[in-house]
Amino acid sequence: MSDHRTPLGGASRDGRVRVEEMPRRGMITLRGDLSDATFAGTVTALSGTGMPGQRKVELADGGLLAWMSPDELLLVMPPEDVAGALDRIASDLSGQHHLAAEVTDARAVLRLSGEDAAVRETLGKLMPVDFAPGAFGPGDIRRTRLAQVPAAVWCVAPGDFGVICFRSVAEYVYAALTNAAAEGGAVGHY
């Protein structure tokens, strides 16, 4: 098989904040009954975290478990673990209504880091979301619109945010974020 390439080839740019593409991550989209004990047990065993609450993300070493909608989770893990995880999900949840799809190479993952206020402002320029520290903090995730395309953003820690979008719009998202993060673009809102 040919080499796996991330959508942006690991691009990064330093402006008011650093915008960089994350190394390739294994990703599984999971749908099912989130309140079901078997479903939750399987998922949390794979992620090594607790179940995320509504619009929350649970962070783990090398991965995360994100709440994407009332019946959908996103499981992020090292790429080499995906095949085993899919097997485990298929065996544990056989006979139970669920869907598990690998989306590793269907998504782009970016990271914004730097001064907390500058990162929040960069995201706030592009997304119709209140990024005030009291309204959006570590462990929060929000699916929304980034300029003209759908994206999800989560907060790892102050000054450290993740963004995920479809691979097909990765260059657009990267261009929009680096433009919003350009030097001289301070608004001073946060």
Next chain:
Amino acid sequence: MLLLECPCCGVTAEETEFHGGGEAHLKRFGPGSADEEFESYLFHRENPRGVHFERWRHVNGCGKWFHAARCTQTLEVFGTYPAQTTRPPEDLLAKIRDKRPGWSWRDFA
């Protein structure tokens, strides 16, 4: 600009995060129905000045459909409620009666 609260994921967002899905609470008349009923189902829509019920989808968020009650004249949003129903919840109707005395919309008043 409308501010809508998605009843599925609890997010309150402005309307560019959503997509309008047309009139709410339509009853489908399919094969075998009378021509008048089928025509009504396909083409006849309310176009009120005032209270209106619509379907919306949280397209850039959780992706779920829901219902919204709003005023087309003032853009006031009376409330949103889940899609799995054939009529608005009674407390929402009471709230609209309180704010817009004498309103009616199809079979609701």
